[in-house]
Amino acid sequence: MPTVQVRLHEPRSKGYPIHIEPGLIHKAGAALAPRFKGHAPFILSNPLVFGLWGKALEASLKKAGFGAPIWHLVPDGEKHKTFAQYQRALTALAQWGQGLSAKPLVLLLGGGVIGDLGGFVAATYKRGVPFVQIPTSLLSMVDSSVGGKLGIDFPSRGGLVKNLVGAFAQPEAVLIDPGMLATLDKRQLRSGLGEVVKTAVLFDPKLFATLERSIAGLLRPDPGLYTRVVAACVGHKARVVGLDEFDRRGQRALLNLGHTFGHAVESASQFRLLHGEGVAFGLACAADLAAQQGLLERGADGQMARLRGLLGALGLPLKLKRLPMARVLAAMAQDKKFEGEARFVLPKRLGSCVVHPLNGLGPARAVLASRFV
Secondary structure (H helix, E strand, C coil): CCEEEECCCCCCCCCEEEEECCCHHHHHHHHHHHHHCCCEEEEEECHHHHHHHHHHHHHHHHHCCCCCCEEEECCCCHHHCCHHHHHHHHHHHHHHHCCCCCCEEEEEEECHHHHHHHHHHHHHHHHCCCEEEEECCHHHHHHHCCCCEEEEEEEECCEEEEEEEEEECCCCEEEECHHHHHHCCHHHHHHHHHHHHHHHHHHCHHHHHHHHHCHHHHHCCCHHHHHHHHHHHHHHHHHHHHHCCCCCCCCHHHHHCCHHHHHHHHHHCCCCCCHHHHHHHHHHHHHHHHHHCCCCCCCHHHHHHHHHHHHHHCCCCCCECCCCHHHHHHHHHCCCCCCCCEEEEEEEECCEEEEEEECCCHHHHHHHHHHEC
16 A cells, blocks of 8 residues: 655654555545544535445444444535535534543544535534545545645635635545545546646656557556555655645745635636636746747747647546636636735646746736637
8 A cells, every 4th residue: 555654844743654555445434544543433424425435434423432433414416515504513513522531532524625624614613533535536536635735615705715715624534545536526637637746747758758658547447557656645745745735935936836826717607617627727927928928948849839738638628618817817816826916836847836926916917818719
């Protein structure tokens, strides 16, 4: 079983393991029992994932000696990552926890919405109770389940802004079963590949070349291939998170490659656009903006052409139907990297990116306009 260890360097912070293995959902109880036997499991999920994997998780917990879990289901989709659903889940956890003699253990079985919202619930109930991420989508496997960024979307200036309210809290462990991807909707699988490509562009030209050679296995999906790909992605993210746990030193900002454009179009589409689709579009925009700003190193024009080719081969969007520009720019202005000036993560070449300041959003607007049809 590949295991990636997140090693945190902040005082009083503790690391945690990320286990990656096809079929791991059937061994989840055994993986958790050495540390958490005697804890009472409270599981957040959504109806679709519960129907696919709920019995398997419950059976593995029972086999490992855990008591019957309590389930709380959140409706599926980004539009439900709201304060109302946070309050419902927190209320369910608090009511269940009253008079509970055992310590609670919150298990998050689902994609990024469950991980972000459920983790925020666990982080704020009694000032924090232990939780474990069990991601079921590719997007959550390679990105949102690792690193401890939790939160909900919240209204601001007339629309929901992604992750405007939240906290940092690290899970006790992450259990990743690439075999789950066989049941994932094809559009959701492609969406997750947007984050995979982002990681390769940021850190790993060899991974990028592997992706180029493996289109069929990525879209099938091949669990052995995904075990290697996911391990590579979480290894890179674990390293960055360990250096910059609370996003204060600049290293973690690099993980937002493609996200300033991506979050903005995702929000402006009222979340009809999936997160990974927005990131893929944002990668194409970031490459354009890097060229416009003269940041690309010699020979990198060809690499950016490879980037566009890979995104296209994976069925990810390079262009979008026109969205209201004012709404896109308003969402972009909410970006957490903007501290008195517009800042974008831009590629210099495959494996090397920088945070680049802009004097206003005019250059970004021009890039967006060229990619709207």
